[in-house]
Amino acid sequence: MGGIFDFLLGYKAYEWRHGIFSLQTSLEPLHIIGGAAVLVLAVVFLYRQTTVGTSRRLKTVLIVLKSAALTVLFFCLLQPTLTTYSIGPQKSTIGFLIDDSHSMTIRDLTRSRSRGETAADLLYGNDGLIARLRESFTMRTFGFDRNIRTVSGPGDLSFSGSRTDITGAMADVGKILNGLSLKALVLLTDGADNGSDDPLRIAGILNTRKIPVYVIGVGNNRVLADVEIHRVQTTGPVIDGGVFEVQVTVISRGYEGRESDLLIEAGTVVVAKKTITHGPDGRSARYTFQLTPQKEESLVYTVRIPEQEDEIIKDNNRMAFLVDNRNKRAQVLYIEGHPRNEYKFIRRAAADDKAVLLKSYLQTGPQKFLRQDIESPQELSRGYPSSQEELFAYDAVILGDIPRDFFSDDQLNLTREFVSRRGGGFLMLGGSTAFDEGFIQTPIEDLLPVTLVREKNLAPGLRGGGRQGTHPTGQKFSMRLTAEGRRSALLRLDADQNTNRKMWTEMPQLQGINVTGRAKPGATVLAVHPTLQLDGNPLPVLAYQRYGRGRTMAITTAATWRWQMLMPHEDRSHEKIWRQILRWLTTDTPARVEFELQRSQYSTGDTVKVRARVHDEHFEPVDNAIVWLKATDPDGVIQDLRMEAGLAQPGDYAGAFSASKPGVYQLEVSSPGFSHQSQSASANFLVTDTLHEFRDLSLNSELLKSIALASGGKYYDLKNAGRVVKDLQRSRESQTVLVQLDVWDMPAVFLFLLACYGAEWMLRRRKGLS
Numbered sequence: 001m002g003g004i005f006d007f008l009l010g011y012k013a014y015e016w017r018h019g020i021f022s023l024q025t026s027l028e029p030l031h032i033i034g035g036a037a038v039l040v041l042a043v044v045f046l047y048r049q050t051t052v053g054t055s056r057r058l059k060t061v062l063i064v065l066k067s068a069a070l071t072v073l074f075f076c077l078l079q080p081t082l083t084t085y086s087i088g089p090q091k092s093t094i095g096f097l098i099d100d101s102h103s104m105t106i107r108d109l110t111r112s113r114s115r116g117e118t119a120a121d122l123l124y125g126n127d128g129l130i131a132r133l134r135e136s137f138t139m140r141t142f143g144f145d146r147n148i149r150t151v152s153g154p155g156d157l158s159f160s161g162s163r164t165d166i167t168g169a170m171a172d173v174g175k176i177l178n179g180l181s182l183k184a185l186v187l188l189t190d191g192a193d194n195g196s197d198d199p200l201r202i203a204g205i206l207n208t209r210k211i212p213v214y215v216i217g218v219g220n221n222r223v224l225a226d227v228e229i230h231r232v233q234t235t236g237p238v239i240d241g242g243v244f245e246v247q248v249t250v251i252s253r254g255y256e257g258r259e260s261d262l263l264i265e266a267g268t269v270v271v272a273k274k275t276i277t278h279g280p281d282g283r284s285a286r287y288t289f290q291l292t293p294q295k296e297e298s299l300v301y302t303v304r305i306p307e308q309e310d311e312i313i314k315d316n317n318r319m320a321f322l323v324d325n326r327n328k329r330a331q332v333l334y335i336e337g338h339p340r341n342e343y344k345f346i347r348r349a350a351a352d353d354k355a356v357l358l359k360s361y362l363q364t365g366p367q368k369f370l371r372q373d374i375e376s377p378q379e380l381s382r383g384y385p386s387s388q389e390e391l392f393a394y395d396a397v398i399l400g401d402i403p404r405d406f407f408s409d410d411q412l413n414l415t416r417e418f419v420s421r422r423g424g425g426f427l428m429l430g431g432s433t434a435f436d437e438g439f440i441q442t443p444i445e446d447l448l449p450v451t452l453v454r455e456k457n458l459a460p461g462l463r464g465g466g467r468q469g470t471h472p473t474g475q476k477f478s479m480r481l482t483a484e485g486r487r488s489a490l491l492r493l494d495a496d497q498n499t500n501r502k503m504w505t506e507m508p509q510l511q512g513i514n515v516t517g518r519a520k521p522g523a524t525v526l527a528v529h530p531t532l533q534l535d536g537n538p539l540p541v542l543a544y545q546r547y548g549r550g551r552t553m554a555i556t557t558a559a560t561w562r563w564q565m566l567m568p569h570e571d572r573s574h575e576k577i578w579r580q581i582l583r584w585l586t587t588d589t590p591a592r593v594e595f596e597l598q599r600s601q602y603s604t605g606d607t608v609k610v611r612a613r614v615h616d617e618h619f620e621p622v623d624n625a626i627v628w629l630k631a632t633d634p635d636g637v638i639q640d641l642r643m644e645a646g647l648a649q650p651g652d653y654a655g656a657f658s659a660s661k662p663g664v665y666q667l668e669v670s671s672p673g674f675s676h677q678s679q680s681a682s683a684n685f686l687v688t689d690t691l692h693e694f695r696d697l698s699l700n701s702e703l704l705k706s707i708a709l710a711s712g713g714k715y716y717d718l719k720n721a722g723r724v725v726k727d728l729q730r731s732r733e734s735q736t737v738l739v740q741l742d743v744w745d746m747p748a749v750f751l752f753l754l755a756c757y758g759a760e761w762m763l764r765r766r767k768g769l770s
Contacts, residue, residue, distance in 0.1 A: 010746030011082065012729075019084035021743070023075070032078065039074055040067040062760055069756035076744035083740050093138045093180040094728065095173045096130070098123065098151060099189035099218070100143035101161035106190070106697060108220040108312055109718075115218045116159035119188045122216070122721055124154045129186070132725045140177055144169035146195075146605055148176075162605045162689070165195030166707070170202045174211065184212050184713065184728060190219035191700025199703070203710035212713035214728065216721045219699030224312050225254030226697055227305050229319040230284060233600070235489070244323055245489055246289040248303050252278040255308065264289055265302045290495035293325045296354070298664055298684040316694035321601075322664060322686035330586035331393065332425075334360040335384055336400035337433060341561040343400060347372070348564075349578035356582045359394075363402075384411055388618045391415070392422045396585035401431025401558065404438030416443035420548025422619050425585030430558040435514040447552045449524075449545035451517030453534070462515045462534065476509040477530055479541045479557075485526035490580050491542075493573055507573065508566035510541075510559040519543050549590065553581070592619065593627075593679040595669045602687045604662050612643055612653040612669045614679075621651025625671045629655040634663025634687075643669070659687040 009016060023032070043066045047059055104116035113121075123130050123141075130139060143151045145161020148169050166189060173185060185206070193199060203213060231249040248262065255278040264272040272289045279285055293299050304318040311317075332350075336343045339362065350358040361380050362370040371380050384407060385391035391414055407415075418424045426447050428434055437454045439445050445452050455463050461472045481504060485491050493503040518537045519525045523545035528538035544553040564574035595612040602608060614625045627643040639657055646652030659665060665687060670680035701715070708715040716724055743749075 007747060009748055010743070011741055015082065015084050015741070019082040019741070022081055022083060024079035024081055024740075027078070036071050036074055039070045043067045043070065058763065062763060065756045065760040065763075069753050069760070072749060072752060072756075076749065080743040081740040082743055092136075092183045093140055093177055094133060095177050095182060095185045096123070096139065096141040096151075097148070097169050097173060097185060097187045097189075098141065098143050098157060099145075099164060099192075100149075100151075100157050100159055101145040101164040101192065102159060102315075103164065103190055103192040103694065103697070104159040104218070106219070106224075106313060108224055108697070114159070115190055116157060118718065119216075119218045120154040120157055122218075122718070123188070129721070129725060133728065136729055137183075138180070140173075140180070142169070142173055144172075148172045162603045163194050164189065164192050165197075166191075166193045167195050167197040167199040167202050170199065170206065170213065174202075174206060174209070182211055184214060185711075186724060186728075187213055187215045187704075187707070188218055189215075189704070191217065191704045192697070193700070193703060199707050200710045203707045207710060207712045211711070213707055213711035214713045214724050215704045215708040215715045216724065217699050217701050217704045217715065217717055221699050221701055224697050225308070225310055226313045226316070227252045227255060227260065227278070227308060227311060228313075228316040228694065229303050229305065232303050232319050232321045234321060234323060244291045244293065244325075246272075246291055246301075246303075246321070247286055248289070249284050249286050250276065250278075250305070251282060251284045253281040256280055258308075260305050260308070262287055263304045263306075264291065265304060266299065271301070290489075290492075291323065292495065293323055296325050299323045299325055300664065300686060313694055313697055320686060320688045322684060324684050326684070328355065330356050330395040330583075330589065332356055332358050332396045332398060332582055332586060333380075333385075333391075333394045334358055334398040334400065335402055335406075336360060336362045337402035337406070337431070338363055340401065340431075340558070341565070342429060342431075342558050345561040345564050345574060346578055349575040350582055353579045353582065356579070356586065358582070363406075386411055386414065388414065388417070391418050392424075392617065392619055394418075394424065395589040396425030396427070396582070398427045398429065398585075399434070399444075400429045401434055403433040404436070404442070409442075412443045416447060419447055419550035419552060423549030423588070423590040425550055425589060426547075426552040427581070427585055428554050430512070430514045430556045432558075434558075435516050435554070435556060447547055448516075448520075448554050449543040449552055450519050450540050450554050450556070453515065453517045458515060458534070462532065472532060473515060474512050476511045477513070477532075478505075478507070478509050479527040480530045480538070481527050482525050484524050485542070488526055490584055491526055491577065492580075493576060503573065508562045510557050510562060512557060512559055513539060513541065514556040515539060516554070516556055520545060522546070544584075551585070551588065553585065555581075590615075591679065591681050592616070593669055593671050593681045595667070595681055595683070597667075597683075597685060600685075602659050602685065604659065604687055604689055606659050606687070607656050608659050608665075608685075609654070609656045610643070610667065610669065611646070612655070612681075613649075613651050614653065614671050615651060621649070622671075623650050625651075625653070627653045627655075627669060627671045629657070630668040630670070631657050632666040632668075633659075633661050634665065635661065662687050662689050 043063050047063050098119060104119065105114045107114050109115065109118055122128060130141065133139060141151045142148045143157050144165070146163040146165050151157060170185060174182070206213060228251045229248065230251045233247045235245045246264065250262065258278050259275055260278065262274045262276045263270050272291060274287055276285070276287060291301070300320055300322055302318055302320045307314045307317055334346070343362065347358060347360060350356050357373060359374055360372045361383065362372070364370050369383070374380055386408070397415060397418065415426070419426050428444070428448060435452060437452060440452045440454065481491060486501065492500055494500045513529055513532065515534065516539065517534060519540055523543050525540045525543045527542040528540055532539045539556070540554070541557055542555050544551060560574065563577065567573060592615045593612065595610055598609040610629055612627055614622045614627060616622050623645065629641045629643050631639045631641070641655050641657060643653040643655035646654045664684055666682065666684050668680055668682040705715045714727060
């Protein structure tokens with residue numbers, strides 16, 4: 001019906017509704033009315049006498065028809081026009097933004113058509129938006145995911161982008177079209193925005209520039225039946241055998257109460273499996289696994305949930321992750337006051353561990369010392385290091401049964417600096433002279449995770465700790481694991497919790513304990529004495545804490561060797577525990593060059609930002625270093641980038657590169673330009689095909705409506721998306737030319753005149769009038 005109306009009146013209905021009708025003549029309205037009246041009177045006069053007699057009724061009809069035709073012709077001579085706003089050719093520009101990301105492949109509208117296919121058909125199909133608007137506007141069309149690109153047709157859309165950055169797309173198009181009289185943006189998307197900025201912020205900026213955003217939501221608002229591997233986190237390795245803890249977060253919708261298998265695979269081999277029960281829609285659940293990698297290298301695993309029969313989205317049922325099981329050779333300095341079983345068995349436990357090199361300084365007699373596993377004759381030749389350069393070369397320090405007077409005050413202060421500034425590990429072992437009051441009010445007391453007490457302040461049953469025999473502190477006992485100890489990977493003998501608990505109950509008893517005070521605030525106690533207490537608190541046997549950049553531990557017994565001597569020779573529990581302790585002491589010790597990644601997971605196309613820190617031999621930050629970032633992609637292609645000095649902190653450097661391919665990347669940060677010795681650090685990380693696009697899968701109409709509102713535009717669903725054409729054409733914000741449209745030549749005028757003259761002629765012919 002609207003099309004017939006537009007044809008008869010010559011112009012669109014909205015142009016008549018919003019236009020102003022006028023006559024292009026200098027005549028006054030009274031003169032125009034008078035002229036029309038003269039025409040009517042002339043017709044009446046001409047029909048006063050006729051050649052053939054006629055009835056008054058017929059004569060009246062003939063006069064009306066003739067007068068109407070002449071009056072319309074008279075008004076046509078006065079040049080009637082319709083004044084309205086129109087879009088000047090090549091002046092007003094409309095920018096189209098089409099979501100070209102992977103989430104647009106979801107088939108939630110119909111099984112046969114994806115969101116992207118629907119959007120492309122809306123734009124380029126029969127009577128598509130592009131064709132309907134091209135007559136009125138200059139069209140600029142862009143596809144976007146993490147970046148924007150020019151689109152000339154549906155063939156330029158791949159719907160394979162790894163991210164949807166709505167904010168960046170609107171901002172970039174606004175800049176590109178800034179000088180082209182940009183009057184509006186049309187945004188087609190499902191709203192699966194995973195950019196780093198707030199799209200409402202840029203929408204508000206566009207509003208201030210009078211550039212409204214007309215948003216068309218593509219997708220289904222209803223919650224889709226879906227199972228999603230949302231996140232995978234790993235910890236470790238801190239324990240012998242490279243056991244890693246893997247935490248998997250799962251979110252499901254539409255499957256509450258249904259069971260699924262949660263699998264971890266290495267290639268095609270299932271290495272771990274749990275049966276899980278899905279919870280309420282949208283609620284996350286976390287599941288913990290322990291893995292034991294069989295190789296000391298970077299290993300790629302996949303977490304997977306088998307696809308459900310009625311599941312629409314299958315791409316988010318799996319997630320790959322990397323376990324970097326390459327071990328560095330950490331150096332641990334072990335100072336021991338006399339030969340004893342504890343010393344012998346700790347060294348035996350560390351002997352075959354490729355991750356730890358245990359260098360020891362053992363006092364064998366008066367002024368007699370044994371150095372083991374040293375790398376040069378000069379190393380430890382003067383005893384415990386007395387300079388930063390010497391001590392800071394190690395990753396951790398262990399103090400065994402060694403008295404306070406073995407150390408100078410400067411050496412104790414240096415040890416505190418080793419932990420707090422260097423970031424090294426520190427452990428004090430139980431023994432006859434360990435934890436005694438000689439260390440009170442020294443830097444060692446500051447380092448320890450437990451407080452030290454003077455013997456005179458102890459009850460008689462607690463004095464003389466560290467002895468053996470019938471004294472309460474020298475009796476045999478089975479240490480009791482705390483709740484933290486039962487959960488800790490540090491004390492894990494087996495990946496299965498039940499097996500681990502059983503193995504600890506079967507471990508041989510310890511004998512003898514050094515009495516300390518309670519654990520310090522912030523310290524973690526993993527094991528306590530089962531019966532002995534001080535001030536109502538069980539005596540700690542194993543505790544640790546953070547101290548500055550480093551970490552410290554206290555083991556208040558000298559009898560862990562019993563876990564080896566009193567067990568079958570093939571049992572490796574003692575070796576396992578001590579290797580785990582040594583790795584824990586050294587795993588976070590920073591190197592002189594260290595770096596960190598902004599995130600733990602990356603998708604194809606992401607920008608990898610690397611922050612490095614460079615220190616000299618005294619672990620003071622170096623501001624003028626030359627720092628190189630070497631990135632090797634999965635195909636072996638190398639990028640060498642010089643890192644720029646950061647402004648946040650001294651010694652900070654920053655670099656970035658694009659991870660364009662999926663697979664394992666190798667990173668190395670090196671600084672060859674100071675201290676006459678090159679320093680470097682390396683790590684591997686995994687880049688996977690995107691998963692960002694398959695989270696929160698339903699149409700995000702709330703976000704899209706907010707964008708439209710903030711920008712001064714409108715939101716449309718697919719059913720009424722065609723209205724955007726009329727809204728853009730009638731919008732005064734997007735009409736830049738005031739035009740006058742001729743009305744006299746519209747088809748309705750011609751048809752009216754034809755009808756009047758034709759009817760008048762036929763009536764005269766039938767009555768024989770001339």
